[in-house]
Amino acid sequence: MAPQRFHEQFEQIQRSMRDVPLAMGPDDSAEFIYEKGYVLVRDGEDARVVEDTVRAHFTAEPDLVQDHVRRASPQTNRSGITRIQVGDPGEGDRAGDRPVAHALRALRESEGRAGRRLVSRNHLVSIAVNSCPGDEPAPVAPADGLNPAQAEGTYDAESAIGVLVVDTGLMRDFRSSPLLAHTDGDAQIKECDDDGVLQQYVGHGTFIAGLVAAVAPNTGITVRNSLNDAGAILESEFGEKLFEAVDAGGWPDILSLSAGTSNGRTDGLLGIEAFMRELRDQRTLLVAAAGNNGSATPFWPAAYADLPDYQDVVLSVGALRGDGEFGACFSNHGPWVKVYAPGERLTGVLTGFDAPMPYIYQHSTYDTCRYGFGYACTCVSPRHTGVLSEQGGSTKPDQVMFEGLAHWSGTSFATPLVAGLIASHMSAQQESDPRVARYKMLAANSGYAEVRGAHVAALRPGTWRPVPVLPPAPRS
Incomplete structure (x- = not known):
């Protein structure tokens, strides 16, 4: 079905x-x-x-x-x-x-x-952004390596840029990945179900931390497990969780947030109004995912980037497809999305490397792109059958094993690339203000892409390798 x-x-x-x-x-x-x-x-x-x-x-x-x-x-x-x-x-x-x-x-x-x-x-x-994920992760052999690969540079505790990731928690064996040597924070509360199978969205925060670390080696990354309940939280509790996250370690240089919701309005979320006001008075830059609904409808808190009071405070990030030339089919878009970065089939750390871990797909892929695109996008490839899509049917869902690395797609993952690039710029230019660094970096950027007919600013890490864009494979 x-x-x-x-x-x-x-x-x-x-x-x-x-x-x-x-x-x-x-x-x-x-x-x-x-x-x-x-x-x-x-x-x-x-x-x-x-x-x-x-x-x-x-x-x-x-x-x-x-x-x-x-x-x-x-x-x-x-x-x-x-x-x-x-x-x-x-x-x-x-x-x-x-x-x-x-x-x-x-x-x-x-x-x-x-x-x-x-x-x-x-x-x-939700981290699924309106309950519509870009896709689910796919296993990658460790020998294939990261994409983006780890940038050159060293970690220095005295000058490291502080990056806070508010998401799901860290996998228990995350330290078996050298990439995450300078990452700390909260543990994932429950990684597997009662049958020992990885739960949906487990590893989301770990994957994001790894992308920041790959792009910006001189970062001190803290991950908070504020969104462990199926990656979702009520707006009435979201503001409190954001306050708790910054209170635990102080306001960071950069806050990377890959969660949000639309609300049918153009003036933000009432539940985080107090947090956004306090954020405005700090020096922290909020880098926020634009969402995976293939829509121009404002998605919060990313869309604060288009409000006059918050243009300096928030940077909203959309996703480019695998070749980095055009927008990914799932990415939200519109004038409120201020920059785009690769967000399709990135390769990063999902779990540690201690032992292979099983995962059962939750959603089936489509026969054709759900947004009408004509390339082998995440809607159709790689093919798999998911348990939630086939409830009551006789088709058995597909199971895979993860040995550390994964492909994963979504504006969730374009966002930490941008957070990392800003952190890297701060280190290279000895710039202490992340909001100033954001403007200077974008002003010097010559990269552009085409998204829904619009010419948009695009940031592509130097260690990122384009993924060939192919036509959809026929379903057998």
């Missing part, structure tokens, strides 16, 4: 977050995932306005329950956000949430008077 990756991944995330009823949105479409029955508001006066307005609206609607409107376990948090229950999370199905939709509509007039947003869905932020 044809894969339906968004729906397949929705079910996978819902099983992982079984205590949090989720819905697809907005309303009856499948553009993002959010928590059923709840909305987000700022603490204080905004919360009171939202409660009063929604209660009044629900009183006028006989099929809505006014008694559901109440704050959910109020607590003081650094993000300044409160969840307000507006419906029964157990009612209805996953295709939208009427009480939440009504609550948002009830506040439109109040938001117009206030001149700002008062309420938001509680979106799911």
Whole structure:
């Protein structure tokens, strides 16, 4: 059967977050995932306005329950956000949430008077980026080597550029890779299922750290396992996790983030508003993945790069296909994506090298590119059958063994290449300000690529080798 990756991944995330009823949105479409029955508001006066307005609206609607409107376990948090229950999370199905939709509509007039947003869905932020991964990893023989290969240079603890990766944690045997000798941080909480098979997205943070280290040897990399729960987290918790990540070791030079969500808006995420304000007052540069939905819809927090208050603070990164000349089929695009880098079939460290580890594919490949491209993209190659795509069928999913290295594709991995290139520029030019280094590096860059007919800035590491682009192989 044809894969339906968004729906397949929705079910996978819902099983992982079984205590949090989720819905697809907005309303009856499948553009993002959010928590059923709840909305987000700022603490204080905004919360009171939202409660009063929604209660009044629900009183006028006989099929809505006014008694559901109440704050959910109020607590003081650094993000300044409160969840307000507006419906029964157990009612209805996953295709939208009427009480939440009504609550948002009830506040439109109040938001117009206030001149700002008062309420938001509680979106799911994910490393799968809207539950639609670029692809799943494929094994690579250790003899084939890294791509990008490790750049020349040495590590110096005194001058090393600090890079923080907020993602899944590090694999238990990551130190068996010399590439990660100067990487530290949190462990992956659970690598394998009860049968000893690697779980989906395990190794994502390790792979990203390895890409940074390959491009920029003089970096001190810290990985935080903030997104270990199927790579997903509710917006109401995301801001707190970001604060915890920087509090643990101080604000880094560069924060590499390969997660986010769209929300149908052009003004960011309410749940990380406080974090973004504090980030703006620091010297840290946020390098953020643009997302893998093949869409021009803003994807947050990457799309902050297009807002006037954050243009110096955030750099959004899209992905180029294997030859580095054009955009990858899955990459989000548009004026809010500020730079592109190779993001298709990069080769990096997925696990340590202590012992081979099995993995069962979760999603099947497609017969043709889901975005209409005509090359052997990650939608169609390498061919495999996944367990989530074939539920109830008789086709057996494919299993592979990982011995350390993997091919992997996504804007998730273009992002650490850019983070690493900025860190490398800082080391080479003895530039202490990552935001200044970003502008100087891009100003000196002569690389461009074509993405959906647009001429865009492209950064290609010097040790990266283009991958031949071929037509799709016929399915046998």
